[in-house]
Amino acid sequence: MYHYQVDFSNNEKASALSINSDLQKEFEIGSTIHGFEVIEQKVVPELQLTAFRLNHIKTGADYLHIAREDSNNVFCIGFKTTPKDSTGVAHILEHNVLCGSEKYPCRDPFFKMLNRSLSTFMNAMTGNDYTVYPFSTQNKVDFRNLMSVYLDAVFRPNLREIDFMQEGWRLEHKDVIDKNSPIIFKGVVFNEMKGVFADSQQLFMQKLQNGVLPSHTYGVVSGGDPLHIPQLTWKDLRAFHADHYHPSNSRIYSYGDLSLKDHLDFIDSEYLSKFEKINPNTSVPEEPKWKEPQSSYISCSADPMAPEDRQTSLAVSCVLTSITDDFENFVLAILDQLLVRGPNAPFYKSLIETSLGTSFSPVSGFDNQTRTTTFTVGLQGMNKDDVNKVLSIIDTTFDSVMENGFASDRIESILHNIELSMKHQTSNFGLGLILNLTPFWNHDGNLLKALEINSKIEKLRNILKENPQFLQEKVYQYFKTNNHKYSLVMSPEEHYEQKLIQAEESLLEMKVRNLSEEETKSVWEMGQLLKTQQETKEDLSCLPTLCVSDIPKTIPNTDIGNVNINGNIPLQLCIQPTNGVSYFNAVLSTKNLPVELAKFVPLLCNILTSMGAGNLDFRDMSQKIELVSGGFCSSMHIINHPEDSSLYEEGIHINSYCLQKNFVAMLDLWLNIMNELKLDDVSRFTTLINMIATEKSNSLIHNGHKYAISAASSSISYVCCKKEEVGGLAYLQNLKELCNSPFLTEILEKLKEVSHHLLNKNNIRVAINTSRETADTDVCNVEKFLQNIQGEPSNASSMSVVPSAFTPRTERTHHIFNLPVNYSAKAFSNIPYAHPDSGPLRILARLMFQFLHREIREKGGAYGGGAYANPGNPFSFYSYRDPNSTLTLKTFDDAVDWVLTGEFTQQDINEAKLGVFQNVDAPVSPGERGMRQFLNHISDDMFSQQRLAILNATSDNLISVCRKYLKEASLQGTCLIGPQNSHIDEDPEWNKKIH
Structure with missing residues (x-):
């Protein structure tokens, strides 16, 4: 909070x-x-x-x-x-x-x-x-x-x-x-x-x-x-x-x-x-404190993306204090940062860097979502035989903290980030505020006092001046002498999924067996009634609605300055009311990277800011980053040209933000990374790879539909094929293999080659968002930063031509996992952002929502389903946590036919336009303004033209694009992620990949 x-x-x-x-x-x-x-x-x-x-x-x-x-x-x-x-x-x-x-x-x-x-x-x-x-x-x-x-x-x-x-x-x-x-x-x-x-990690947390x-x-x-x-x-x-x-x-x-x-x-x-006042009697009492610690063991399904002998999770959770104790919880939130966050944290050193596990266990750290708060620490990706060893390490780490305390600059960096976060502007401040406050408010905490962040920071600083061992005493109070500790171990069990299926089947059998003749008849009748309701066209006149006329015809352009500095390096300057914060973005093109090194670029992105540079090892670098910025980020940058589908841009996107007084210090750290990145520490590299692989593997269940869309799109679009290689199931599989690789030293050598090609000013472009008062100074500082980066600027375009060797193709792939539900997707060829049909396709996807929602969720019982028409990307159908497979894939085709029969009204079109504009005209924070132009090369004129294309689209437009790009599409990519499926897996037109 x-x-x-x-x-x-x-x-x-x-x-x-x-x-x-x-x-x-x-x-x-x-x-x-x-x-x-x-x-x-x-x-x-x-x-x-x-x-x-x-x-x-x-x-x-x-x-x-x-x-x-x-x-x-x-x-x-x-x-x-x-x-x-x-x-x-x-x-x-x-x-x-x-x-x-x-x-x-x-x-x-x-x-x-x-x-x-x-x-x-x-x-x-x-x-x-x-x-x-x-x-x-x-x-x-x-x-x-x-x-x-x-x-x-x-x-x-x-x-x-x-x-x-x-x-x-x-x-x-x-x-x-x-x-x-x-x-x-x-x-x-x-x-x-x-x-x-x-x-299994959700099961563990529960x-x-x-x-x-x-x-x-x-x-x-x-x-x-x-x-x-x-x-x-x-x-x-x-x-x-x-x-x-x-x-x-x-x-x-x-x-x-x-x-x-x-x-x-x-x-x-x-x-x-x-209403009249009542006593709701919904208060939750404080958890009664235990006299002795307790422990338990549970089983789970095996993770196909992890080594067989490294699939145990362990956590020790301690009950702390009431959520309503505002300052005490602030202190515990600081302790959370000190104990487990980042490579300088004691538990990071004692648990993660020992390679006993791949990453912290879920919910590690301070949890203030319940009436009585808790702190948890543990590991996932462990060998089952190491449980007692890890439990011992947890105890000794607390002992070490009590004895040695915390470095003052670590405490200061955490307080700095809290202060910076209050100045860093977001477009959803009000929403984030209530979601943060709700658990505290729910138990009658003092809301207005909780909002006073500065007073808590000042109070903690004063306490630490008077008593430097204050935080160590809190560690003793909550973790050394606290008997309310719960240890949980989770390991895979053979046939776990089959046992769950059998348990559900037994429950179902009992339910059905106990049905009377009349109840059995009722099951059939209710099914028919529900089906009838789902298919009945509703009168929605009772619902309020905005009108398309409520959407402004135009919106203000973003003032952007473009200059060339340091020998034709493009710099985009966007002056905004940034509240004393400066924002830095840069794209490093991979256009001239040798083909054999391309597969190592996503790895470099993942570790770029976490290995150390110059005279700073990875711990020093992490500490410096925290002291001067809100964090350093690096990610893959792959986009289609907004006007020409034969062109694309690929590179690395780096970005950070800081208080304007720290802008030079922040750039100096980026300079160290660009010129003197450390890529010799195999132990550190191993730790990072294990953590990254675990994080990606854990995201599969939550983001299964996104993985399905990525895989489905990869056969029909070169850019999507590249995205699948650097972030989809293909990359996840590569990470799994990398965790078991004996050749990490050789891979680091390859990463050195990649960094030599990319970390320079040969193919760089930069953007800064800053206030008017500091714009000139910030531009000068960026100019000095660029002068000191190795390499020579190139005047070449950052765009590349899609290789002729890539042939779009229809492909159906079933990724088989031990899951009880499916994630499905079907993708069609894409057109450029600026194409006249791009806007109508966005409306088409939103228009189809009503049909897909009814068929996939209401009838089919899936948690969700719909269609995406992200401009410049393939038009894609998807379903999420879906009990069905081929039935849903047929529903995607039925949605196309539904549109072509014209079973929608002008009101449906108007509503779809409103839905699209929720995203089109979504608020943009000062730090993000101009990024559409910088990252995607979409000018305000292009953006305005697409807005008009959406506003002016007609029924005929929607039917036309539906027929042209979906019904008559010569290429389709289909992906199903889920359990074995005999109907699909016996079909020779489907590729099967067992995980």
Whole structure:
């Protein structure tokens, strides 16, 4: 909760303070406005905001308003939801309240509003002990529309049984139109949670929390255990809503520059005034402290991307203090950074660098998401025989910290980064604020005090001056003398997946066996009723909507200066209200890199800022980076030319930001990396490769649809083929092999060759975003930086020609993993960003959402599905955590036919345009402005032309591009990631890859 960002220029500060001063007078403490009493107010200068805390007199609803000169306004209503079992009642209720309400009785108004709004964010989330419904938008009318839909959903939901069955769980015939087909489990949340726990690290995190905090709601699975979800009844769901979704149990939040008085008037008159105060009885007690540590062991499925003998995870979790102890939790957050973050942290040295494991265990560090906070440390990617050794190392590391303490510059670098984060501007400050505050607010913490970051920093500094051993004493208090410790070990078990399948089959068999004749008939009838509902065209006139006319025809251009310095090195200068922060970006072209070295570039990106340089080893480099910047980043840069599909650009993108006073120091560190990168430490290289491979492997379950899209696109686009090689399943497989390679020294030699070719000014271009006051100085400093980089500037274009050797082809690939769900994708040829059809294709993808959502999620039971039309990239269909495979692939084809038959209206087109513009006109922070031009070569004129193409697209345009690029496409790439599938795996047209 301590990493907030500021979004103000100096000129905006005076205006904001003036406006907030007027609000302070209007909302004086003790005043009553529209049923709310003002109980607190506070100006927080470091965040450039004024906070107001109000209480609804009649119901006791708690309200927080953050007044700030930010047009991206946010609203959120949340409830303390404290389930006592693992049926997923809170999670399933979150889905169900968004399935229609008294004022908006249509099916699934939440998803319908995605295309009737210009929201910059819409979602709903279930946490351990809370459920929140946040949205953000820059449009005043849109804000009121969405507020009405959200409030009606939570306070007056229909909660129909048929929606409970669709979203939660149900018994239904496998083939809904065949009465003789077997009865199976279906349901969106049921399949979602099967997908969640297919990730062994998610399973580990869940069991760890259940074990260390067992006495109350944290001892169960709030999202739902798939084997417990079928115990939940519709009656249980409705009872949970009545107990928990009441104003007396609510927390309401608004943020931005819209009128607080208007918000309060609407909320009170339309909703809260209709309720009476109750005692919700949802408080969570402190976890009773143990007298002795405890431990447990669980099993999981094997990870096909990891070595067989390195698949054990271990963690030790300690219960700490109440989440409401604001300063104590600030101190613990600092300890988290000191103990486990970065190569200078004691546990990094004692656990990661010993090569006993590949990476820290999940949730390692301080966790302030629960009533009683915890700290966890451990390893994943271990050998099972090393468990006791690692437990001993954890104990001795705490002993060493108590004896030796922490270096003062490490403490200072952490405090520096907190201060920098308050100046670093983001486009979603208000949203991030409420998501950070919710766990704290949920347990009645002092919100306004929590916002005062500077006072906590000053207090800690004063304490450390008086008592330099203060942090060591905290380590002794919480980790040495604390008996409330829970150790958990997880290792793969042979036939684990089969046992889960058997357990589900046994549960299903019992459910079906116990059905009476009448209940069996009801299963069939409900299946038909649900099918009919899903296929019935709805009247959506009850839902509010913006109009296409609400979208501005034009938007202001971004002022960008382009100059050539140091012998024709391109420099882009973007002057912005950056609030005292300077932003640095550079692209190093790989155009002239020898072909045989190309495969090593992504590795160099991964380790570039983590190996050390010049007279700085990797620890010194990490420390210097933290002291002068918000972090150094390097990533692969591969983009299509926005106008010519035969051209592309490939390189390395490096970037960082800092306080303007540290700009020279930050550039000096980049200079060290460019000129004197250290690539001799095999031990360090091994550590990094293991960590990177583990991180990528862990991302597979969560981002399976993205991996599927990448793989599907790789056969039809050269740029996508390159992206697959440097970041897709192909790269993941390469990392796995690299972890077992005995030739890491030789690979480092190859990386030296790559760095010699790339880390120079031969093919570099630079961009800086900075304030007007420091622009000239920053440009001069960049010029000096470039003068000192090795190499000579080249006047050659950074663009390359797509090799003639690459032949686009139709390809179908099944990546076989031990997963209970599928991720599928189908991709089609791409066209350049500036092509006239690019805009209509974006609308087409959004238009298809209504069809795909109904078929893939509502009927098919997948967690999600849709279509992407990212300009310059292939048009792609996808599904996520999907129980189906070939059925979904057929649905993609059916979506094309649905469009070609013209089964959509002008209103559907208008809504699709609104949906597209949520992304097109999304707010951009000062540090990011101009990056569309710098990174993608998309000028403001190109951007404006595409906006007009989207605005002006007609039904005929959509049908035309659908036929041309999808129906008549000669090339298609298809990918399925999931379990074995006899229908596909016996088809010779499919490539099978077993992992």
